[in-house]
Amino acid sequence: MAAEKPRAATRSPAKPRVRPGAASDIVGLAHLLATKEMIIVCGSGGVGKTTMAAALGAQAAINIGGRVLVLTVDPAKRLANALGLKAFGNTETQIAPEAFAAAGVKPRGELWAAMLDTKAGWDELIRRHAPDEQLRDKVLANPLYQNITGRFVQSHDYIAMERLHELHASGAYDLVIIDTPPSRNALDIIDAPGRMMEFFGSRLLRWLTVPYRSRLFTVASKPFYQVADRVIGSRFLQDIAEFFVLFQTMEKGFVTRARDVERLLVDPRTSFLVVSTLEAAPAYEAAFLANALTERHLPLGGVIVNRAMPSVMRKPVVAEAASRLGVAAKQEKLSADLGAALKVEPDVIQTILGEIAMSFHDIAMVATREAERRSELERLAPFTAIAPALDHDIHNLRSLLELGEQLWR
Amino acid sequence: MNLLDRQLLFVTGKGGVGKTTVAASIAQLAAQRGRRTLVCEMDAKGSLAAAFDCSPFPYKARQVDADLFGMAMNTEDSLREYLKLFVRIPFVGRIGALARTFDFVADAAPGVKEILAIGKLCYEVRERHYDLVVVDAEASGHIVGQIGAPRVIGELVQVGLVRDQTAWMLDILEDPSRTGLITVTTPEEMPVNETIELLGNLRERSHIDLAAVVVNRVLPALFGTRESQVFDELFSDEAQKLLIGAAGAHVTDVMAAARMNESRRRVGDDHLDRLRSELPPETNMLYIPELFTRATGRRVVSLVAKALAEELI
Numbered sequence: 001m002a003a004e005k006p007r008a009a010t011r012s013p014a015k016p017r018v019r020p021g022a023a024s025d026i027v028g029l030a031h032l033l034a035t036k037e038m039i040i041v042c043g044s045g046g047v048g049k050t051t052m053a054a055a056l057g058a059q060a061a062i063n064i065g066g067r068v069l070v071l072t073v074d075p076a077k078r079l080a081n082a083l084g085l086k087a088f089g090n091t092e093t094q095i096a097p098e099a100f101a102a103a104g105v106k107p108r109g110e111l112w113a114a115m116l117d118t119k120a121g122w123d124e125l126i127r128r129h130a131p132d133e134q135l136r137d138k139v140l141a142n143p144l145y146q147n148i149t150g151r152f153v154q155s156h157d158y159i160a161m162e163r164l165h166e167l168h169a170s171g172a173y174d175l176v177i178i179d180t181p182p183s184r185n186a187l188d189i190i191d192a193p194g195r196m197m198e199f200f201g202s203r204l205l206r207w208l209t210v211p212y213r214s215r216l217f218t219v220a221s222k223p224f225y226q227v228a229d230r231v232i233g234s235r236f237l238q239d240i241a242e243f244f245v246l247f248q249t250m251e252k253g254f255v256t257r258a259r260d261v262e263r264l265l266v267d268p269r270t271s272f273l274v275v276s277t278l279e280a281a282p283a284y285e286a287a288f289l290a291n292a293l294t295e296r297h298l299p300l301g302g303v304i305v306n307r308a309m310p311s312v313m314r315k316p317v318v319a320e321a322a323s324r325l326g327v328a329a330k331q332e333k334l335s336a337d338l339g340a341a342l343k344v345e346p347d348v349i350q351t352i353l354g355e356i357a358m359s360f361h362d363i364a365m366v367a368t369r370e371a372e373r374r375s376e377l378e379r380l381a382p383f384t385a386i387a388p389a390l391d392h393d394i395h396n397l398r399s400l401l402e403l404g405e406q407l408w409r
Numbered sequence: 410m411n412l413l414d415r416q417l418l419f420v421t422g423k424g425g426v427g428k429t430t431v432a433a434s435i436a437q438l439a440a441q442r443g444r445r446t447l448v449c450e451m452d453a454k455g456s457l458a459a460a461f462d463c464s465p466f467p468y469k470a471r472q473v474d475a476d477l478f479g480m481a482m483n484t485e486d487s488l489r490e491y492l493k494l495f496v497r498i499p500f501v502g503r504i505g506a507l508a509r510t511f512d513f514v515a516d517a518a519p520g521v522k523e524i525l526a527i528g529k530l531c532y533e534v535r536e537r538h539y540d541l542v543v544v545d546a547e548a549s550g551h552i553v554g555q556i557g558a559p560r561v562i563g564e565l566v567q568v569g570l571v572r573d574q575t576a577w578m579l580d581i582l583e584d585p586s587r588t589g590l591i592t593v594t595t596p597e598e599m600p601v602n603e604t605i606e607l608l609g610n611l612r613e614r615s616h617i618d619l620a621a622v623v624v625n626r627v628l629p630a631l632f633g634t635r636e637s638q639v640f641d642e643l644f645s646d647e648a649q650k651l652l653i654g655a656a657g658a659h660v661t662d663v664m665a666a667a668r669m670n671e672s673r674r675r676v677g678d679d680h681l682d683r684l685r686s687e688l689p690p691e692t693n694m695l696y697i698p699e700l701f702t703r704a705t706g707r708r709v710v711s712l713v714a715k716a717l718a719e720e721l722i
Contacts, residue, residue, distance in 0.1 A: 078598060337651050341651060348639055352640055363667075365701050369703050
């Protein structure tokens with residue numbers, strides 16, 4: 001005890017000791033977007049990640065301010081139109097302040113949007129890392145290049161992370177929100193930088209390229225070549241090897257960069273948001289993803305539940321009202337009164353009210369099932385934000401802002 | 410021709426539309442009709458097995474039910490089997506390390522992984538181990554690349570065993586009486602867009618026949634045109650007053666729920682009209698209603714299979 005005291009006294013007193021992603025007094029979407037600089041929106045396909053990313057970006061620009069960029073993968077044309085853009089491009093475009101003004105809002109900051117173009121992203125990487133122009137052109141002209149960039153080492157995922165890093169490091173934005181590409185596994189995006197490094201460090205790459213360089217087969221590579229030769233033919237194998245040799249000249253640049261990109265995942269300024277609907281499969285994947293993030297010590301900021309039914313649907317008083325409506329529909333008085341008021345034959349009214357009363361129980365059943373899933377999802381993260389089920393598509397900025405406001409509350 | 414009379418069906422669709430459930434249901438329906446059926450999951454996430462309330466399927470097919478078998482694709486196992494069958498490598502036990510290395514080539518070289526997977530499926534068809542193979546395939550963004558791999562490889566690789574192997578695969582894949590693609594969608598904007606895009610790609614870049622478009626989660630139409638108009642008028646102040654008088658104040662929530670469902674159905678109908686207008690008129694469209702069920706897993710598969718059976722009469 002006595003020995004420790006003087007040591008403690010020499011320690012710098014000013015350093016705050018907050019663990020990244022640690023619980024804070026204020027928890028919620030607004031707080032997260034106000035304190036983080038990179039938000040990675042993930043979740044299973046079809047849950048509305050792109051729309052959520054855009055809605056969050058707009059809310060951050062309006063309520064928090066600064067320059068906010070939404071980087072998205074494959075937006076619906078309608079969403080691009082909603083943001084007042086003809087289409088998203090690979091370069092960042094600002095959403096016109098007039099578009100916000102037309103929707104009746106004056107944002108404190110700026111909202112920018114860009115689309116992720118995998119092909120352009122790869123070409124850009126090659127240009128950056130190629131040691132000279134001749135080699136660069138050789139790679140870009142390689143017939144395997146296009147085919148391969150579309151597939152290998154989860155190339156969409158890597159490019160997504162790469163762009164996030166690039167845009168954040170450009171210093172042009174206070175907040176970058178990225179919506180992750182559809183992938184077979186939502187974890188792919190997290191693993192992408194590691195895989196890139198693994199690929200360049202792999203023994204395979206060395207085996208493939210050693211004989212090409214020295215024209216000498218090592219003992220280790222011999223059986224591989226024998227089998228590979230019989231399976232895919234030596235000509236094709238040589239094409240592949242040649243391509244890899246070209247790639248290997250860029251190893252250093254690629255690996256250094258991938259290491260930087262990977263560091264971004266654990267950067268205290270980064271946080272993940274998991275989006276899910278209240279259906280079984282997406283909710284299952286959301287739970288899987290949340291657990292995987294926790295296991296890897298990556299910060300799960302919160303969960304966004306999309307397309308939730310209003311909770312009033314499962315209140316017993318409402319179900320009772322539906323039953324009463326069903327009974328009243330069969331009696332003549334209500335349909336006669338409504339028929340007179342609307343100038344419609346009472347039997348048409350009767351049919352309609354009967355259907356409404358019956359179908360309510362279907363809706364209530366779904367609402368009840370959803371409530372159960374929702375409470376499961378709420379256990380996963382520090383907070384859960386709810387976006388309601390909409391009866392329309394998002395087709396203008398106003399509807400995107402309305403959705404965002406519901407999340408913000 | 411009847412969907413279930415083919416030998417190889419690939420089921421695809423955008424994430425979240427119920428692709429796996431539909432694949433499981435088609436397999437179950439075929440098995441119930443006495444066809445010896447294999448259902449194969451391509452992405453090894455275990456969701457197909459979960460649809461049958463089973464633990465994850467292995468590569469080697471496992472019986473799920475009478476005439477119904479399940480497997481999960483695994484490229485390394487497929488390579489092992491392939492080498493054993495066709496290359497007659499004597500030291501199969503030692504292939505492990507080699508296969509792992511090969512995995513990297515397969516990751517990197519275009520089409521190698523795909524052809525190993527497609528090859529396994531075609532092999533099961535060619536050997537007539539099953540009457541029908543149903544594939545819970547890649548999502549619509551990847552399917553043309555996967556299913557078109559044998560043709561691409563055939564063109565890229567000029568010599569070698571793989572080249573020889575692509576010919577018989579193409580005979581199976583490109584024969585519409587044997588192989589078909591089923592694409593699943595829902596009556597929503599993005600799934601419909603993706604379906605239209607996929608079918609364009611399919612026509613341009615492959616020779617695989619479109620067997621059916623399955624529209625999942627279709628909200629039932631509660632009203633005809635006339636009733637639909639009257640429904641909208643029920644939200645006038647006067648009508649609402651009468652409704653509250655008859656059923657109490659909370660009837661407004663009941664009406665709001667009905668209105669939400671009805672507008673979603675109308676928006677969905679517009680998307681379906683758009684889809685139909687983009688498809689050749691002879692396209693086989695199958696509709697599966699939204700299931701208002703509390704259950705998941707096998708129960709849902711049974712309900713969807715039942716709905717499909719009604720559509721396939």
